[in-house]
Amino acid sequence: MGRNIIVIGAVALGPKAACRLKRLEPEANVIMLDRGLRISYGGCGIPYYVSGDVSDAAELQSTSFHLLRDEKFFRDTKDIEVRPGVEAVAIDRAAKTVRVRTLATGAEETLPYDKLVIATGSTPRRLPIPGADLPGVFAVADLDAAVEIRARLTAGEVGSAVIIGAGFIGLEMAVAVADMWGVQTTVVEYAGHVLPTVLDRTLAHMARLHMQDKGVAFRLGCQVVAIEGAGRAERVVLGTGETLAADLVIMAVGVAPNSGLASEAGLDVSPRGGITVNDRLETSDPDIFAGGDCVELSGLVTGQPMYLPLGSLANRQGRVIGDNLAGGDSRTPGAAGSWCVKLFDLAAAGTGLTLEAARRAGLDAVQVHASQLDRAHFYPDKGFMFLDMVAERGTGRVLGVQGVSEMGDALIGRINTVAAMLPQRATVADVSNVELPYSPPFTTALDILNMLANVAENVLAGRNRSLLPHEFAELFAQRESGATYFLDCRELGNAAPFVEKYPDLWHHIPQGELARRIDELPRDRKVVLLCNTGARSYEALVTLAAAGITNAYNVAGGMVSLVRSGVKL
């Protein structure tokens, strides 16, 4: 007679844990419950269902070989009993039982367990503002909400939408409704830039500008204080007093872990609400495991607790729980927070910490920014990639890397590389030497990631003093003060329009002439060097340093990054 395993929650982690356990211990009796009627679906696919890229909601719930992952599927192919529409209402840890209630009938039952898995996920937060409950106001809670949103779009009931929150889900939903349905879409975000927890501002500005080019409007540093309408959402009121028309309002302001059941059972729950687990994903009761959106994780880079509700983590954690349920000893590494998102034609991705997150964690961090072609420059089909690297002073440890590019797979390939190195506390020297494949149609001889680490190494060593685009913009705004000497190191053809536009302010010496024209430079002012991508301006910085001019800075990412991040010249 097999052991009784109960899994509470049947969306991502639950099914993964249950299936892995059954493969390792076929004799186990596994019951998996879920409050919802739709189970085992790809929640991250919701924006692509809303957009219409995925035509039928059932596709999100199907295997790659087109079988619907429903009760019958789990019974026949996995020998797992699934009970949709059944809620776990209480855990009796002493008796090792779970009381469950069938939502349709209210009938209750008590199930015994040898091991229990809590995979209760999370609930989208809703802003406590007037009108939050009006019809037409949604949170992307589950597939049912998605079906309702898409039905309204399909029926032509939505002319304008306001998305509250510029995180992953907010931006993905903005793309979905604006791109495929032509809805007039505005994203309202409290922070000063989009994707505020995962991008610093240079890359965030690039992402936002791309979305603006595609027709999405943004209100940054702005709050929604009310939703108004006669019986349904019609408009949104901002903290500024302005009003935006909105037939559809989507709140995408984060999620909260569903840890009530666990805390009522006396399991340890963190102050921020996530169930506390160790690296085996055991809760404070060794017979109860938990994972996915309902737990708090240990941050890989900071060692501090963090909450990371990501589907990819849930899937990997499910396997670890399956192993440990079966008597194994699998461990999860700390969570780095690797992510990617598609915003129209642009991809953004990252792993580890932003500069802002690193500083908040008390780390002495620097950020470098670089722009480079993602393929050999002589290869016909290529695009720019923009990368930030965050590293710790003193140790040279890499804390994070983020990027944006139209070449999404190529960008993610670089993020993958760093994600694989973070657990080893890799330094910039390690990334500088990492041996990535090279062929002109795909990459550059010195990979952009090697190059980025080289830049970081030069910055940490004090050889490269660079300005981020917004830092340049602040200096350039005060150009009339004369405190800063702006020097364009490119060839004449590139520099001429700016020399013409800013006579006496925009200076020009090609990098190749700099050494012999060094006396033309002032020695009593700050010098800012600019080229196309930051490569020649760094060379120029070295030339200046050799001539004793050390109050000099180059613009990271050069003119390409200035233009792409919206610095007006």
Add this chain to the structure above:
Amino acid sequence: MGRNIIVIGAVALGPKAACRLKRLEPEANVIMLDRGLRISYGGCGIPYYVSGDVSDAAELQSTSFHLLRDEKFFRDTKDIEVRPGVEAVAIDRAAKTVRVRTLATGAEETLPYDKLVIATGSTPRRLPIPGADLPGVFAVADLDAAVEIRARLTAGEVGSAVIIGAGFIGLEMAVAVADMWGVQTTVVEYAGHVLPTVLDRTLAHMARLHMQDKGVAFRLGCQVVAIEGAGRAERVVLGTGETLAADLVIMAVGVAPNSGLASEAGLDVSPRGGITVNDRLETSDPDIFAGGDCVELSGLVTGQPMYLPLGSLANRQGRVIGDNLAGGDSRTPGAAGSWCVKLFDLAAAGTGLTLEAARRAGLDAVQVHASQLDRAHFYPDKGFMFLDMVAERGTGRVLGVQGVSEMGDALIGRINTVAAMLPQRATVADVSNVELPYSPPFTTALDILNMLANVAENVLAGRNRSLLPHEFAELFAQRESGATYFLDCRELGNAAPFVEKYPDLWHHIPQGELARRIDELPRDRKVVLLCNTGARSYEALVTLAAAGITNAYNVAGGMVSLVRSGVKL
């Protein structure tokens, strides 16, 4: 007065080392020589110049901002003196001088050095066969050879070509001449499959079949014994006695390190001909550094010496030499041998060891093979990726990974990940848990690389017993013997054509019905399980094991890998 640094060789590593040194030590006097007249070019771009993708050879010698990297460029922008057409003829280590000869005039000169860099590269091997010197027979030695080959193509002088050698350069040149110039092209390779040093046969067959679909012919396991023609190459004679028409013959049978100068100066050179260097890239004389194609490296995975003439390694090594020339202490990790290549619409890539290479190195290795969609299965735009992973029994250490896919950047992103983990002696468990970004337009929730490592872990644990496509093909060829029971675990629609074609031999039970129909299976014969990708047949294997049927195997990569690797059914 700065130190005198002489760099012998000005293609890839030489310029990189010289430029890095000059940035760190601007006062150094750097002289860089090269026998050739064209310097600092991207040799890996030669096939793309030959094809016409790159219109002008000068583009391979230009910076990304379109400056030609010639003598003037290095003098003006880098303060480096370059002497093209000058050969180093002898090194006097006691006197610390190099004797150099200007090839055009024969004039000789002796230059003093404080530190010397040998970056003499390699020379393509030429087969010692009759006709090897005929006009129309080329090795891809340098940009000059490329210019000549393209001139002949442009002039319409080439109707048929034979490429000898199916390594990177051979296949890239085959693509170049067949794809863009419509030349009837045959690749002749001595080994039994293409890319024999970097791919095992399943993936190699997939790559070859793709090239065959594009019109390239192959003769594998075959030698060229002579090249014949009246005053120029007209045909190639194979060891079989057959003759192939060939207006153009390209020998791409590997390269040999140019280490004569070093060995004549008494520096240590390995039995295989590469200059011996330590991880600082110092030769046996601490005042002389060497790197790139002329040195022998230490293999990262095996710890054994290996020869890896790759441009990407040369570039990274150049920076290390530059650091150390300037008094730093930079180190190169061992070389993994990361590579990628574009073959028409298909990419192939890898890092570390193949199964064959691992076994040759004396390692107790296993290989797993997997096929999977590279994106969420419900996302409209997706493709298959085929991956091999080689791991060590006992330790679970990952020794290498290789793949082919139409999604080149996505494939390389996975190879990057493993390349970053090899230096840490990562295990399959580490790769199983590596935290890669997920979003449906780009990846799968459980990344294909996590999945591949999971398969490897199941194989190493003995839970998954899998057959490679060619192993299946061998068993299936003997199907009439009745020794093996072939079971298709897919749904009826997939299985029906095969059941019809092979009555009584091709059995069918959908995986979902297997548990309750287990008695239909024989217990006295080997059972081979097949599904689309290997996922369901593994589940079936577990079901069989639970029922006590252990003489069972599943087909790795499933029907998709069988079809793509050319197994006829």
